[in-house]
Amino acid sequence: MGGMTSRLQPPKRTVRAWLSDMDGVLVHEEEPIPGAADFIARLTGTGRPFLLLTNNSIYTPRDLQARLHRSGIDVPEDAIWTSALATAQFLDNQRPGGSAYVIGEAGLTTAMHEIGYVLSEREPEYVVLGETRTYSFEAITTAIRLIEKGARFIATNPDVSGPSIHGPIPATGSVAALITKATGVEPYFVGKPNPLMMRSALNRIDAHSETTVMVGDRMDTDVISGLEAGLRTILVLTGSTKADQIERFPYRPTHVVDSVADLVDLVDEWNDESQEVVDFAP
Structure with a gap:
């Protein structure tokens, strides 16, 4: 990826909650992205607070839950937050x-x-x-x-x-x-990149911006809205923004990874309160 993906080091502050975009991160239309089902299963199984965010206003959370289920991704209805x-x-x-x-x-x-x-x-x-x-x-x-x-x-x-x-x-x-x-x-x-969307999502799961990460595939919506809401951000390269486009923006994600599959094991690792304090940077 042209050297854009970064070594996955533990963050300075523990990660207690996760926000994630849907299309481009978990699915392409209704085709699951490899690792997406495992990522959601890990969040659900370990009880980590999380919320899936989408700017799509067509569907109700129940509709989206059913669509994700057909893609092999099981998400509670109340874990979906739409514009x-x-x-x-x-x-x-x-x-x-x-x-x-x-x-x-x-x-x-x-x-x-x-x-x-x-x-x-x-x-x-x-x-x-x-x-x-x-x-x-x-x-x-x-x-x-x-x-x-x-x-x-x-x-x-x-x-x-x-x-x-x-x-x-x-x-x-x-x-x-x-x-x-x-x-x-x-x-x-109201929706992304308005940080209002992010703040309402944080309030919904009673999470704090300093201990929450936003995962997205677009620099101009997911990353900037997370940044402006005070969250650390992770850009996955399976959606809209490609590796060679990142440097065009005047801001950067905290971290860049190939796909959501790279995040599965980090759900537990980054929640370890005893971990050594090191930089969380690309």
Whole structure:
């Protein structure tokens, strides 16, 4: 890998909790990445607090749990945290019991219903844009008109494209850009790289940033959001960011490894309170 992967030394501070991205780290679409099932099994079996994070707002945690199970990866439903859940939590904290016009699928609409929001296009307080495989021109037009009338603009995540079996497809960020161009209003993005997503994940598993590691495959979302939230970061080279691209960024991950398979044994090793204190650096 051009010398980019680094020797796996113990960290200065013990690692008590793990956050991890899903696509590109554990799976490619529904194909498991070698070592992913073992990594999750080790976390589950040893009782380490962990949470899987995804910017994908299409699916509910139950849907994602079923998809991972079909890939041979068994994850508790409550160990999955989506941008839809983070968005709903954010709105519940900001304006409890509010109303929103929502563009999205079950992952987002279910999360909004569960916090008690009314989904309506009649003078909603928010327009909430999520991901869907079937963006409707009519729905986008409605969103534009509501924002022009004063509705606040929220988007689940800034990803401009997403993966599919046929290649990249437009995602939330691309449609948000269209709406912004039409209205002049920028959305507030809740998902990665907003550190708000990371903080909400840490709170969910009662973890502290100083003793938690973020595992991801993208420098521009996973690594930077972990960095800005005060976490140590591990970049795996099985997803979006390749080894020769790392030096292009003005920030670096704490560690670079070939794949999640390299992390299986470290779940226990890095939790050893008696280990010698050495540098955790590439």
